[in-house]
Amino acid sequence: xxxxxxxxxxxxxxxxxxxxxxxxxxxxxxxxxxxxxxxxxxxxxxxxxxxxxxxxxxxxxxxxxxxxxxxxxxxxxxxxxxxxxxxxxxxxxxxxxxxxxxxxxxxxxxxxxxxxxxxxxxxxxxxxxxxxxxxxxxxxxxxxxxxxxxxxxxxxxxxxxxxxxxxxxxxxxxxxxxxxxxxxxxxxxxxxxxxxxxxxxxxxxxxxxxxxxxxxxxxxxxxxxxxxxxxxxxxxxxxxxxxxxxxxxxxxxxxxxxxxxxxxxxxxxxxxxxxxxxxxxxxxxxxxxxxxxxxxxxxxxxxxxxxxxxxxxxxxxxxxxxxxxxxxxxxxxxxxxxxxxxxxxxxxxxxxxxxxxxxxxxxxxxxxxxxxx
Numbered sequence: 001x002x003x004x005x006x007x008x009x010x011x012x013x014x015x016x017x018x019x020x021x022x023x024x025x026x027x028x029x030x031x032x033x034x035x036x037x038x039x040x041x042x043x044x045x046x047x048x049x050x051x052x053x054x055x056x057x058x059x060x061x062x063x064x065x066x067x068x069x070x071x072x073x074x075x076x077x078x079x080x081x082x083x084x085x086x087x088x089x090x091x092x093x094x095x096x097x098x099x100x101x102x103x104x105x106x107x108x109x110x111x112x113x114x115x116x117x118x119x120x121x122x123x124x125x126x127x128x129x130x131x132x133x134x135x136x137x138x139x140x141x142x143x144x145x146x147x148x149x150x151x152x153x154x155x156x157x158x159x160x161x162x163x164x165x166x167x168x169x170x171x172x173x174x175x176x177x178x179x180x181x182x183x184x185x186x187x188x189x190x191x192x193x194x195x196x197x198x199x200x201x202x203x204x205x206x207x208x209x210x211x212x213x214x215x216x217x218x219x220x221x222x223x224x225x226x227x228x229x230x231x232x233x234x235x236x237x238x239x240x241x242x243x244x245x246x247x248x249x250x251x252x253x254x255x256x257x258x259x260x261x262x263x264x265x266x267x268x269x270x271x272x273x274x275x276x277x278x279x280x281x282x283x284x285x286x287x288x289x290x291x292x293x294x295x296x297x298x299x300x301x302x303x304x305x306x307x308x309x310x311x312x313x314x315x316x317x318x319x320x321x322x323x324x325x326x327x328x329x330x331x332x333x334x335x336x337x338x339x340x341x342x343x344x345x346x347x348x349x350x351x352x353x354x355x356x357x358x359x360x361x362x363x364x365x366x367x368x369x370x371x372x373x
Contacts (some may be wrong), residue, residue, distance in 0.1 A: 003193040004028050006372075007184060008200055009172055009208055011035070012043035013148060013361045014353050015200035016155035016166070021365035022198075023162035025373055031159060032186070034171035034204070039152045042202050043358065045287070045319030047230075047266045047274065049244065050074070050084065050144040051356040054091075054109040054117070061334040063112040065360035065367070070142065072362040077146060080154045083269040089143035089244040090120065092134035094303050098248040102138050105248070109140075116141055131240055133306050143244055147269045148358060176213040177344055196346040198368055202353065203285060203322045209349050219342050221324040221335060221351050225285060228277025230316035231297050233308075241265055241273060247304050263300040274316060275301055281327045287318045324352035334360075338371060 005026050008019045011033035019031035033040070053067035077084040093099045106117050120128065120137040128139075156166045174185040175197065182194045201208045206223040209215060233240070245265035266274045275297055298310045325332045335351040342349070348371060350364070357364075 003181070003195075004030050005195045006030070006198065007032065007182075007192075007194040007196070008198045009033075010200035010202055010205070011038040011152075011156075011166060011168065012041065012200070012202050013039060013152055013155070013358055014043075014202070014350065014364055015198075016152055016159070017361035017365035018198055018200055018368045019164060019166070019365075020155045020158045020162075021362075021369045022372075023159045023164035025369060027163035029159065029162070029164035031164070031166045032170040032172070033168050036168050038156060038166070038168070039148065041285075042319060042322060042354070043148060043152065045317055046148070046355065046358060047264075047277070048145050048148050048268060048358065049089075049266055050086075050142075050146055051359045052089070052109070052116075052140045052143045053112045053114050053356070053359075054105060054140060056108075056112060056356075057333070058108070058111040061336065062356060062360070065334065065363040066356040067113050069356070069360040069363035072366075073146065073359060074144075076154075076362060077151070082151050082154055083147040084144055085267075085269055086142065086144040087243050087267060089140040089246060090125070090129060090132070090134075091138040091140065091246045091248060092125070092132060092304055093136045093248045094134050096135055099136050101248045102136060106138060114140070114142075129241060129243060129245065131305060131307060132245055133304055139243075145244070145266060145268055146358070172208055172211065174211050174213065175208075177347070182346065196372060197348070199347070199349045200353070203320060205322065205349060205351050205353075209351075212344070212347070215342060215344065219337070220349075222326075223351075224323045224326050225282045226321040226323050226354075227280040227282045227286070227318055228321065229280075229289065229293050229297075229318050230274045230276035231294065231313040232316045233273035233275065234312050234314045241267060245304065247300075263297055265305070275313065276316070277319065282320070285320055287320070289315050289318055291315055321354040322352060323354060334364075336364075336367070 005028035006022050008031040023029045056063035118139045125137050173188045176183045184192050199208045209220045249262045337349040
């Protein structure tokens with residue numbers, strides 16, 4: 001491996017989508033990851049929801065890539081037979097005080113180009129989801145879920161079919177820009193020459209950026225880790241829920257990039273119900289599951305699913321969001337940093353690709369290609 005045209009760092013769903021898009025144009029594409037498999041972190045530890053683009057600030061990258069990415073993702077899933085379900089999502093007002101917030105959510109969604117939301121009355125809600133307690137709701141018919149593992153496998157298959165490569169156990173230790181190429185040190189020893197680098201390392205993106213010799217460190221954002229827990233429902237969803245269910249959160253808990261979504265209901269492609277995630281700010285990557293959170297989960301869920309019993313909740317898994325803002329700061333948009341900001345030709349850094357990163361992945365991949373072609 002003497003010289004390559006594109007090195008994508010990170011084998012999560014966004015890195016693989018970028019690699020796939022680039023490999024459609026150029027076979028000299030390597031997607032690498034320090035782990036021994038793909039999607040080891042955020043991409044395999046999330047809700048697997050295909051978001052509609054409802055909550056994000058108008059004209060933000062989150063809104064633009066989510067709305068476009070949703071369309072691309074459904075088309076991709078249909079074409080390549082990726083397990084997915086367009087279940088629809090109910091945004092539920094649990095009491096009369098929450099009903100006005102449904103109008104605000106619908107208005108924000110329409111500004112983002114999401115024009116298929118429908119108001120659902122109390123009576124309609126009872127018919128659609130008899131186990132849910134709510135005053136009214138919004139139906140988002142285009143929301144759904146996808147098997148992210150199979151999706152990532154498919155993206156790898158496309159890259160390899162295009163003569164690109166996906167390589168694990170490959171840690172990028174140091175990057176230095178020379179006149180017309182990067183010298184990249186991998187696994188602390190081997191050196192390769194690379195024309196272009198896309199840093200899509202997720203939770204490790206800031207560390208990768210800091211390993212670039214001579215980069216302006218003031219241009220690299222701080223990273224903050226936000227942990228979320230998921231509990232499973234111990235029995236099948238088939239007779240319990242038929243939609244994703246998101247409770248309305250009060251305006252006091254919203255921010256400029258969208259709503260803090262609270263403990264919601266998702267159903268995977270095999271009818272497993274998940275509740276979560278919560279939000280916990282942590283100092284380092286740690287996936288330990290805190291079973292003591294069951295009490296708070298039960299209290300939150302019982303507001304809209306009153307028949308649930310605490311013993312129905314069983315520990316699931318945790319995931320970590322790569323945020324570029326702290327607990328006390330307003331939420332920030334995706335940050336796709338090109339040479340106009342860091343003055344390094346051929347380098348693109350992706351920071352803060354949290355939700356809706358999965359939904360946005362194919363759209364982001366196409367956008368990265370536009371920087372080079």
